[in-house]
Amino acid sequence: MRALALALPEDVPSVAVIDEVPWLVEQDREFEGALQAIWDRHLSAKPVMLILIGSDVSVMEALREHGRPFFGRAARLAVNPLHPADVQAVTGLDAADAIDAQLITGGFPEVVQSWEPGMTRQDFLDASLTNPLSPLLMSGELTLLSEFPEAGRASAVIGAIGNGERTFSTIAAKAGGDAVLPSGTLSPILNSLVAKRVVAVDNPLSTRPDTKNRRYRIADPYLRFWLAFLQRGLPQIERGRGDLVTARVERSWTGWRGRAVEPLIREALGRMLPNDEWDGTEVVGGWWNRQNNPEIDLIGADRAPVAGTVHFVGSIKWFGTGVFGRHEYDELARSVLAVPGTTAETPLVAVSRCGVALGLSLAATWGPEEILGAWR
Template sequence: MEFRGRDSDLRRLAGLLDGVEAGTGTTRGKALIMTGRRRVGKSRLAQEFCDRSGRDYLVFQATRGRNAMAERRDFLATLTQSSLRAPEIFAHLSPPDWKGTLRALAEFLPVDRPTVVVLDEVSWLVEQDPEFEGALQTVWDQYLSQKPVLLLLIGSDLSVMEALQTYGRPFFGRATKIDIAPLNVADVQAMAGLSAADAIDAHLITGGFPEIVQTWAPGQSRVEFLRGALGDPLSPLLVAGELSLLGEFPESSRSRAILEAVGDGERTFSAIAAAAGNSGSLPAGTLNPLLKTLEAKRIVETDLPLSTSSDTKNKRYRLGDPYLRFWLAFLRRAIPFVERGRGDVALDRIERSWSTWRGRAVEPLVRESLMRVLLGSRWSDVEAVGGWWNRQNNPEVDLVGADRAPTARRVAFIGSVKWYEADTFGRHELDDLARARGVVPGTDEDTPLVAVARSGFDAGLPLAEHWGPEEIVAAWR
């Protein structure tokens, strides 16, 4: 399948390889830790980069749960099959440890031209053998870093990959890091050939996961895409979510129950505890560490009300990527219908809840987009865009622009997001927003009002600024 998008990521990798060739930096070789959510396209990106580089390379894919000895044998066998052309005898060796295995790799890296070495799913190598990190550090310091090599360390377990870089761990300070995000909404628009408003819908459904976006035929409507995907039990839209979750959270795990509760729309600690418990609420002592683990893996994110008043206990939880949000809200329950050939029933259920779900799901994307839009505006000093709510969620303000988060010194504006299919943002919505002015700590009657709407604005509204789908998508180009 044709590789599309990721131009900025490919440029970053090419720049690092150019640095290896030029010999810039304190060591000849360079190491890069590449992180990102499972199935976001890290492996495909690395392979595409290797192919385009025109250099000799080695790509090794670890296998979860494999015996460490078998993994090392497979590594050496891969080395013999790569363009580095190690002797065939290496495929039959059984190295006793990773230090010797990586030392063998270093022997076959040329000194007169750059090469690329990719170790994929490093977190699994760390799980298999606690000595792997130390061996990698030793061989890197003594041998690999002296060669013109770009070493890419890829992993999907964000907490493990970030731990590799922490002080006190063997490889600390030896690698730079990039995070491979899903395709942004502008990439989705370009690939799917959609209007700005429809591209935002597509991004909320696919999450920017390349394998799903590529199945969206150019110009295809949301309903047409869903009808096709729900007609095939093996469609990437249905399968990717289950594979992604099963890779880390079995169906019977507490973490999976928590994710499903958040996916169903539960946002507060108490509501999640009640929904995730089997016969009563999960105890706080159980739920707290599980939520912290999910946050460390960036699957669940925490929002705090943004204003000049601190309110650290009034947390709201949400899923970190749009695709899992959509999958858990709709698709996990749709799979049994699809398997019985009744994708039409699943589609009907999605359609009945779509507008309500989308209205809240679009808010994180809008806030992130405005952080880009504001750079060229009179609010270029705004460092945070969030929301505000009280314990009763009355009022609940969609947009708060401030100089810092979570406790601001100054609130620059407050705003509303109205993502109606056809209705415009009008006087009624403005009046609701104006009533919140003065309630949000740090605002008064002079605080500017702004709005974001899918279907336009009534004329003559006294808004300080307003944005539509075109501006939201353009922010990512």
């Protein structure tokens, strides 16, 4: 740090970048104090922009907390992945297929750039899964190795959630192997993963508080795809049988996509609302009971985590073919009164990949173009 202070000029603007800051903090407990001392005594008086980079968000945010040496000396800038409209611009896909590409790539630029314009989803997977060093394969492995260098219980918990386990009890059973993982062990692991933004937590949204039915999911779409399909397929890909992994993706794609797209659609509606039609809708979530019967895809409300008013109840139909029809509408209408805060007059809405049938009493509908438009 002293050498850096001496090397930077006094009269010419310069930029200094320090990468892997979370690793530095973990390896050297004096790093933060040294950084503060050098900044205060030398660097702050020079025309320098000091950029500190780290992918562990919880550690980077902690650097700016009150009581830490570097408090009050830095501004936070989150560098997010590309959003779905960006992915569409790079890949040249239509709206529905661009959303598929978002679910596969997560918007990571290196992975998105390997999706050549004009490639279908099958083309992209065929090309990526025949090359063990493709960005689609390597990025997930490198991410987990950098965040969790030692395989252990945290990795087992991530694997369980990535393979579809959503509740505390099922995660404990899956991650524990031969024995259920004790609550005292699993709870701090989940709390750490949530703090690191690796895992997201969803709670049912209604006018009644409910923290016992929380659901866990992998926060990043790309890592969710990688854990579900690619991680266990790496040995097959390395021996030249990427076709087996591609076939596995195709067999499960429709069902997996239907669940994976839900957070993205809720985020899109959250960006679009409130608007003139839904002027009080500030949050969009979902609702379920312990038995997931019913499980409501969309709840529009005035606030969270406990709503004052439920503005609409909705369903997502994101299959490859088939419109949102009478069957889906009747199922939604039967389920609406199960949600605390609803009445028979609560408006019904739908999001569909392939359109909506005529004659349904829906207050609003959205398709791929509208969902993608939330980021334009």
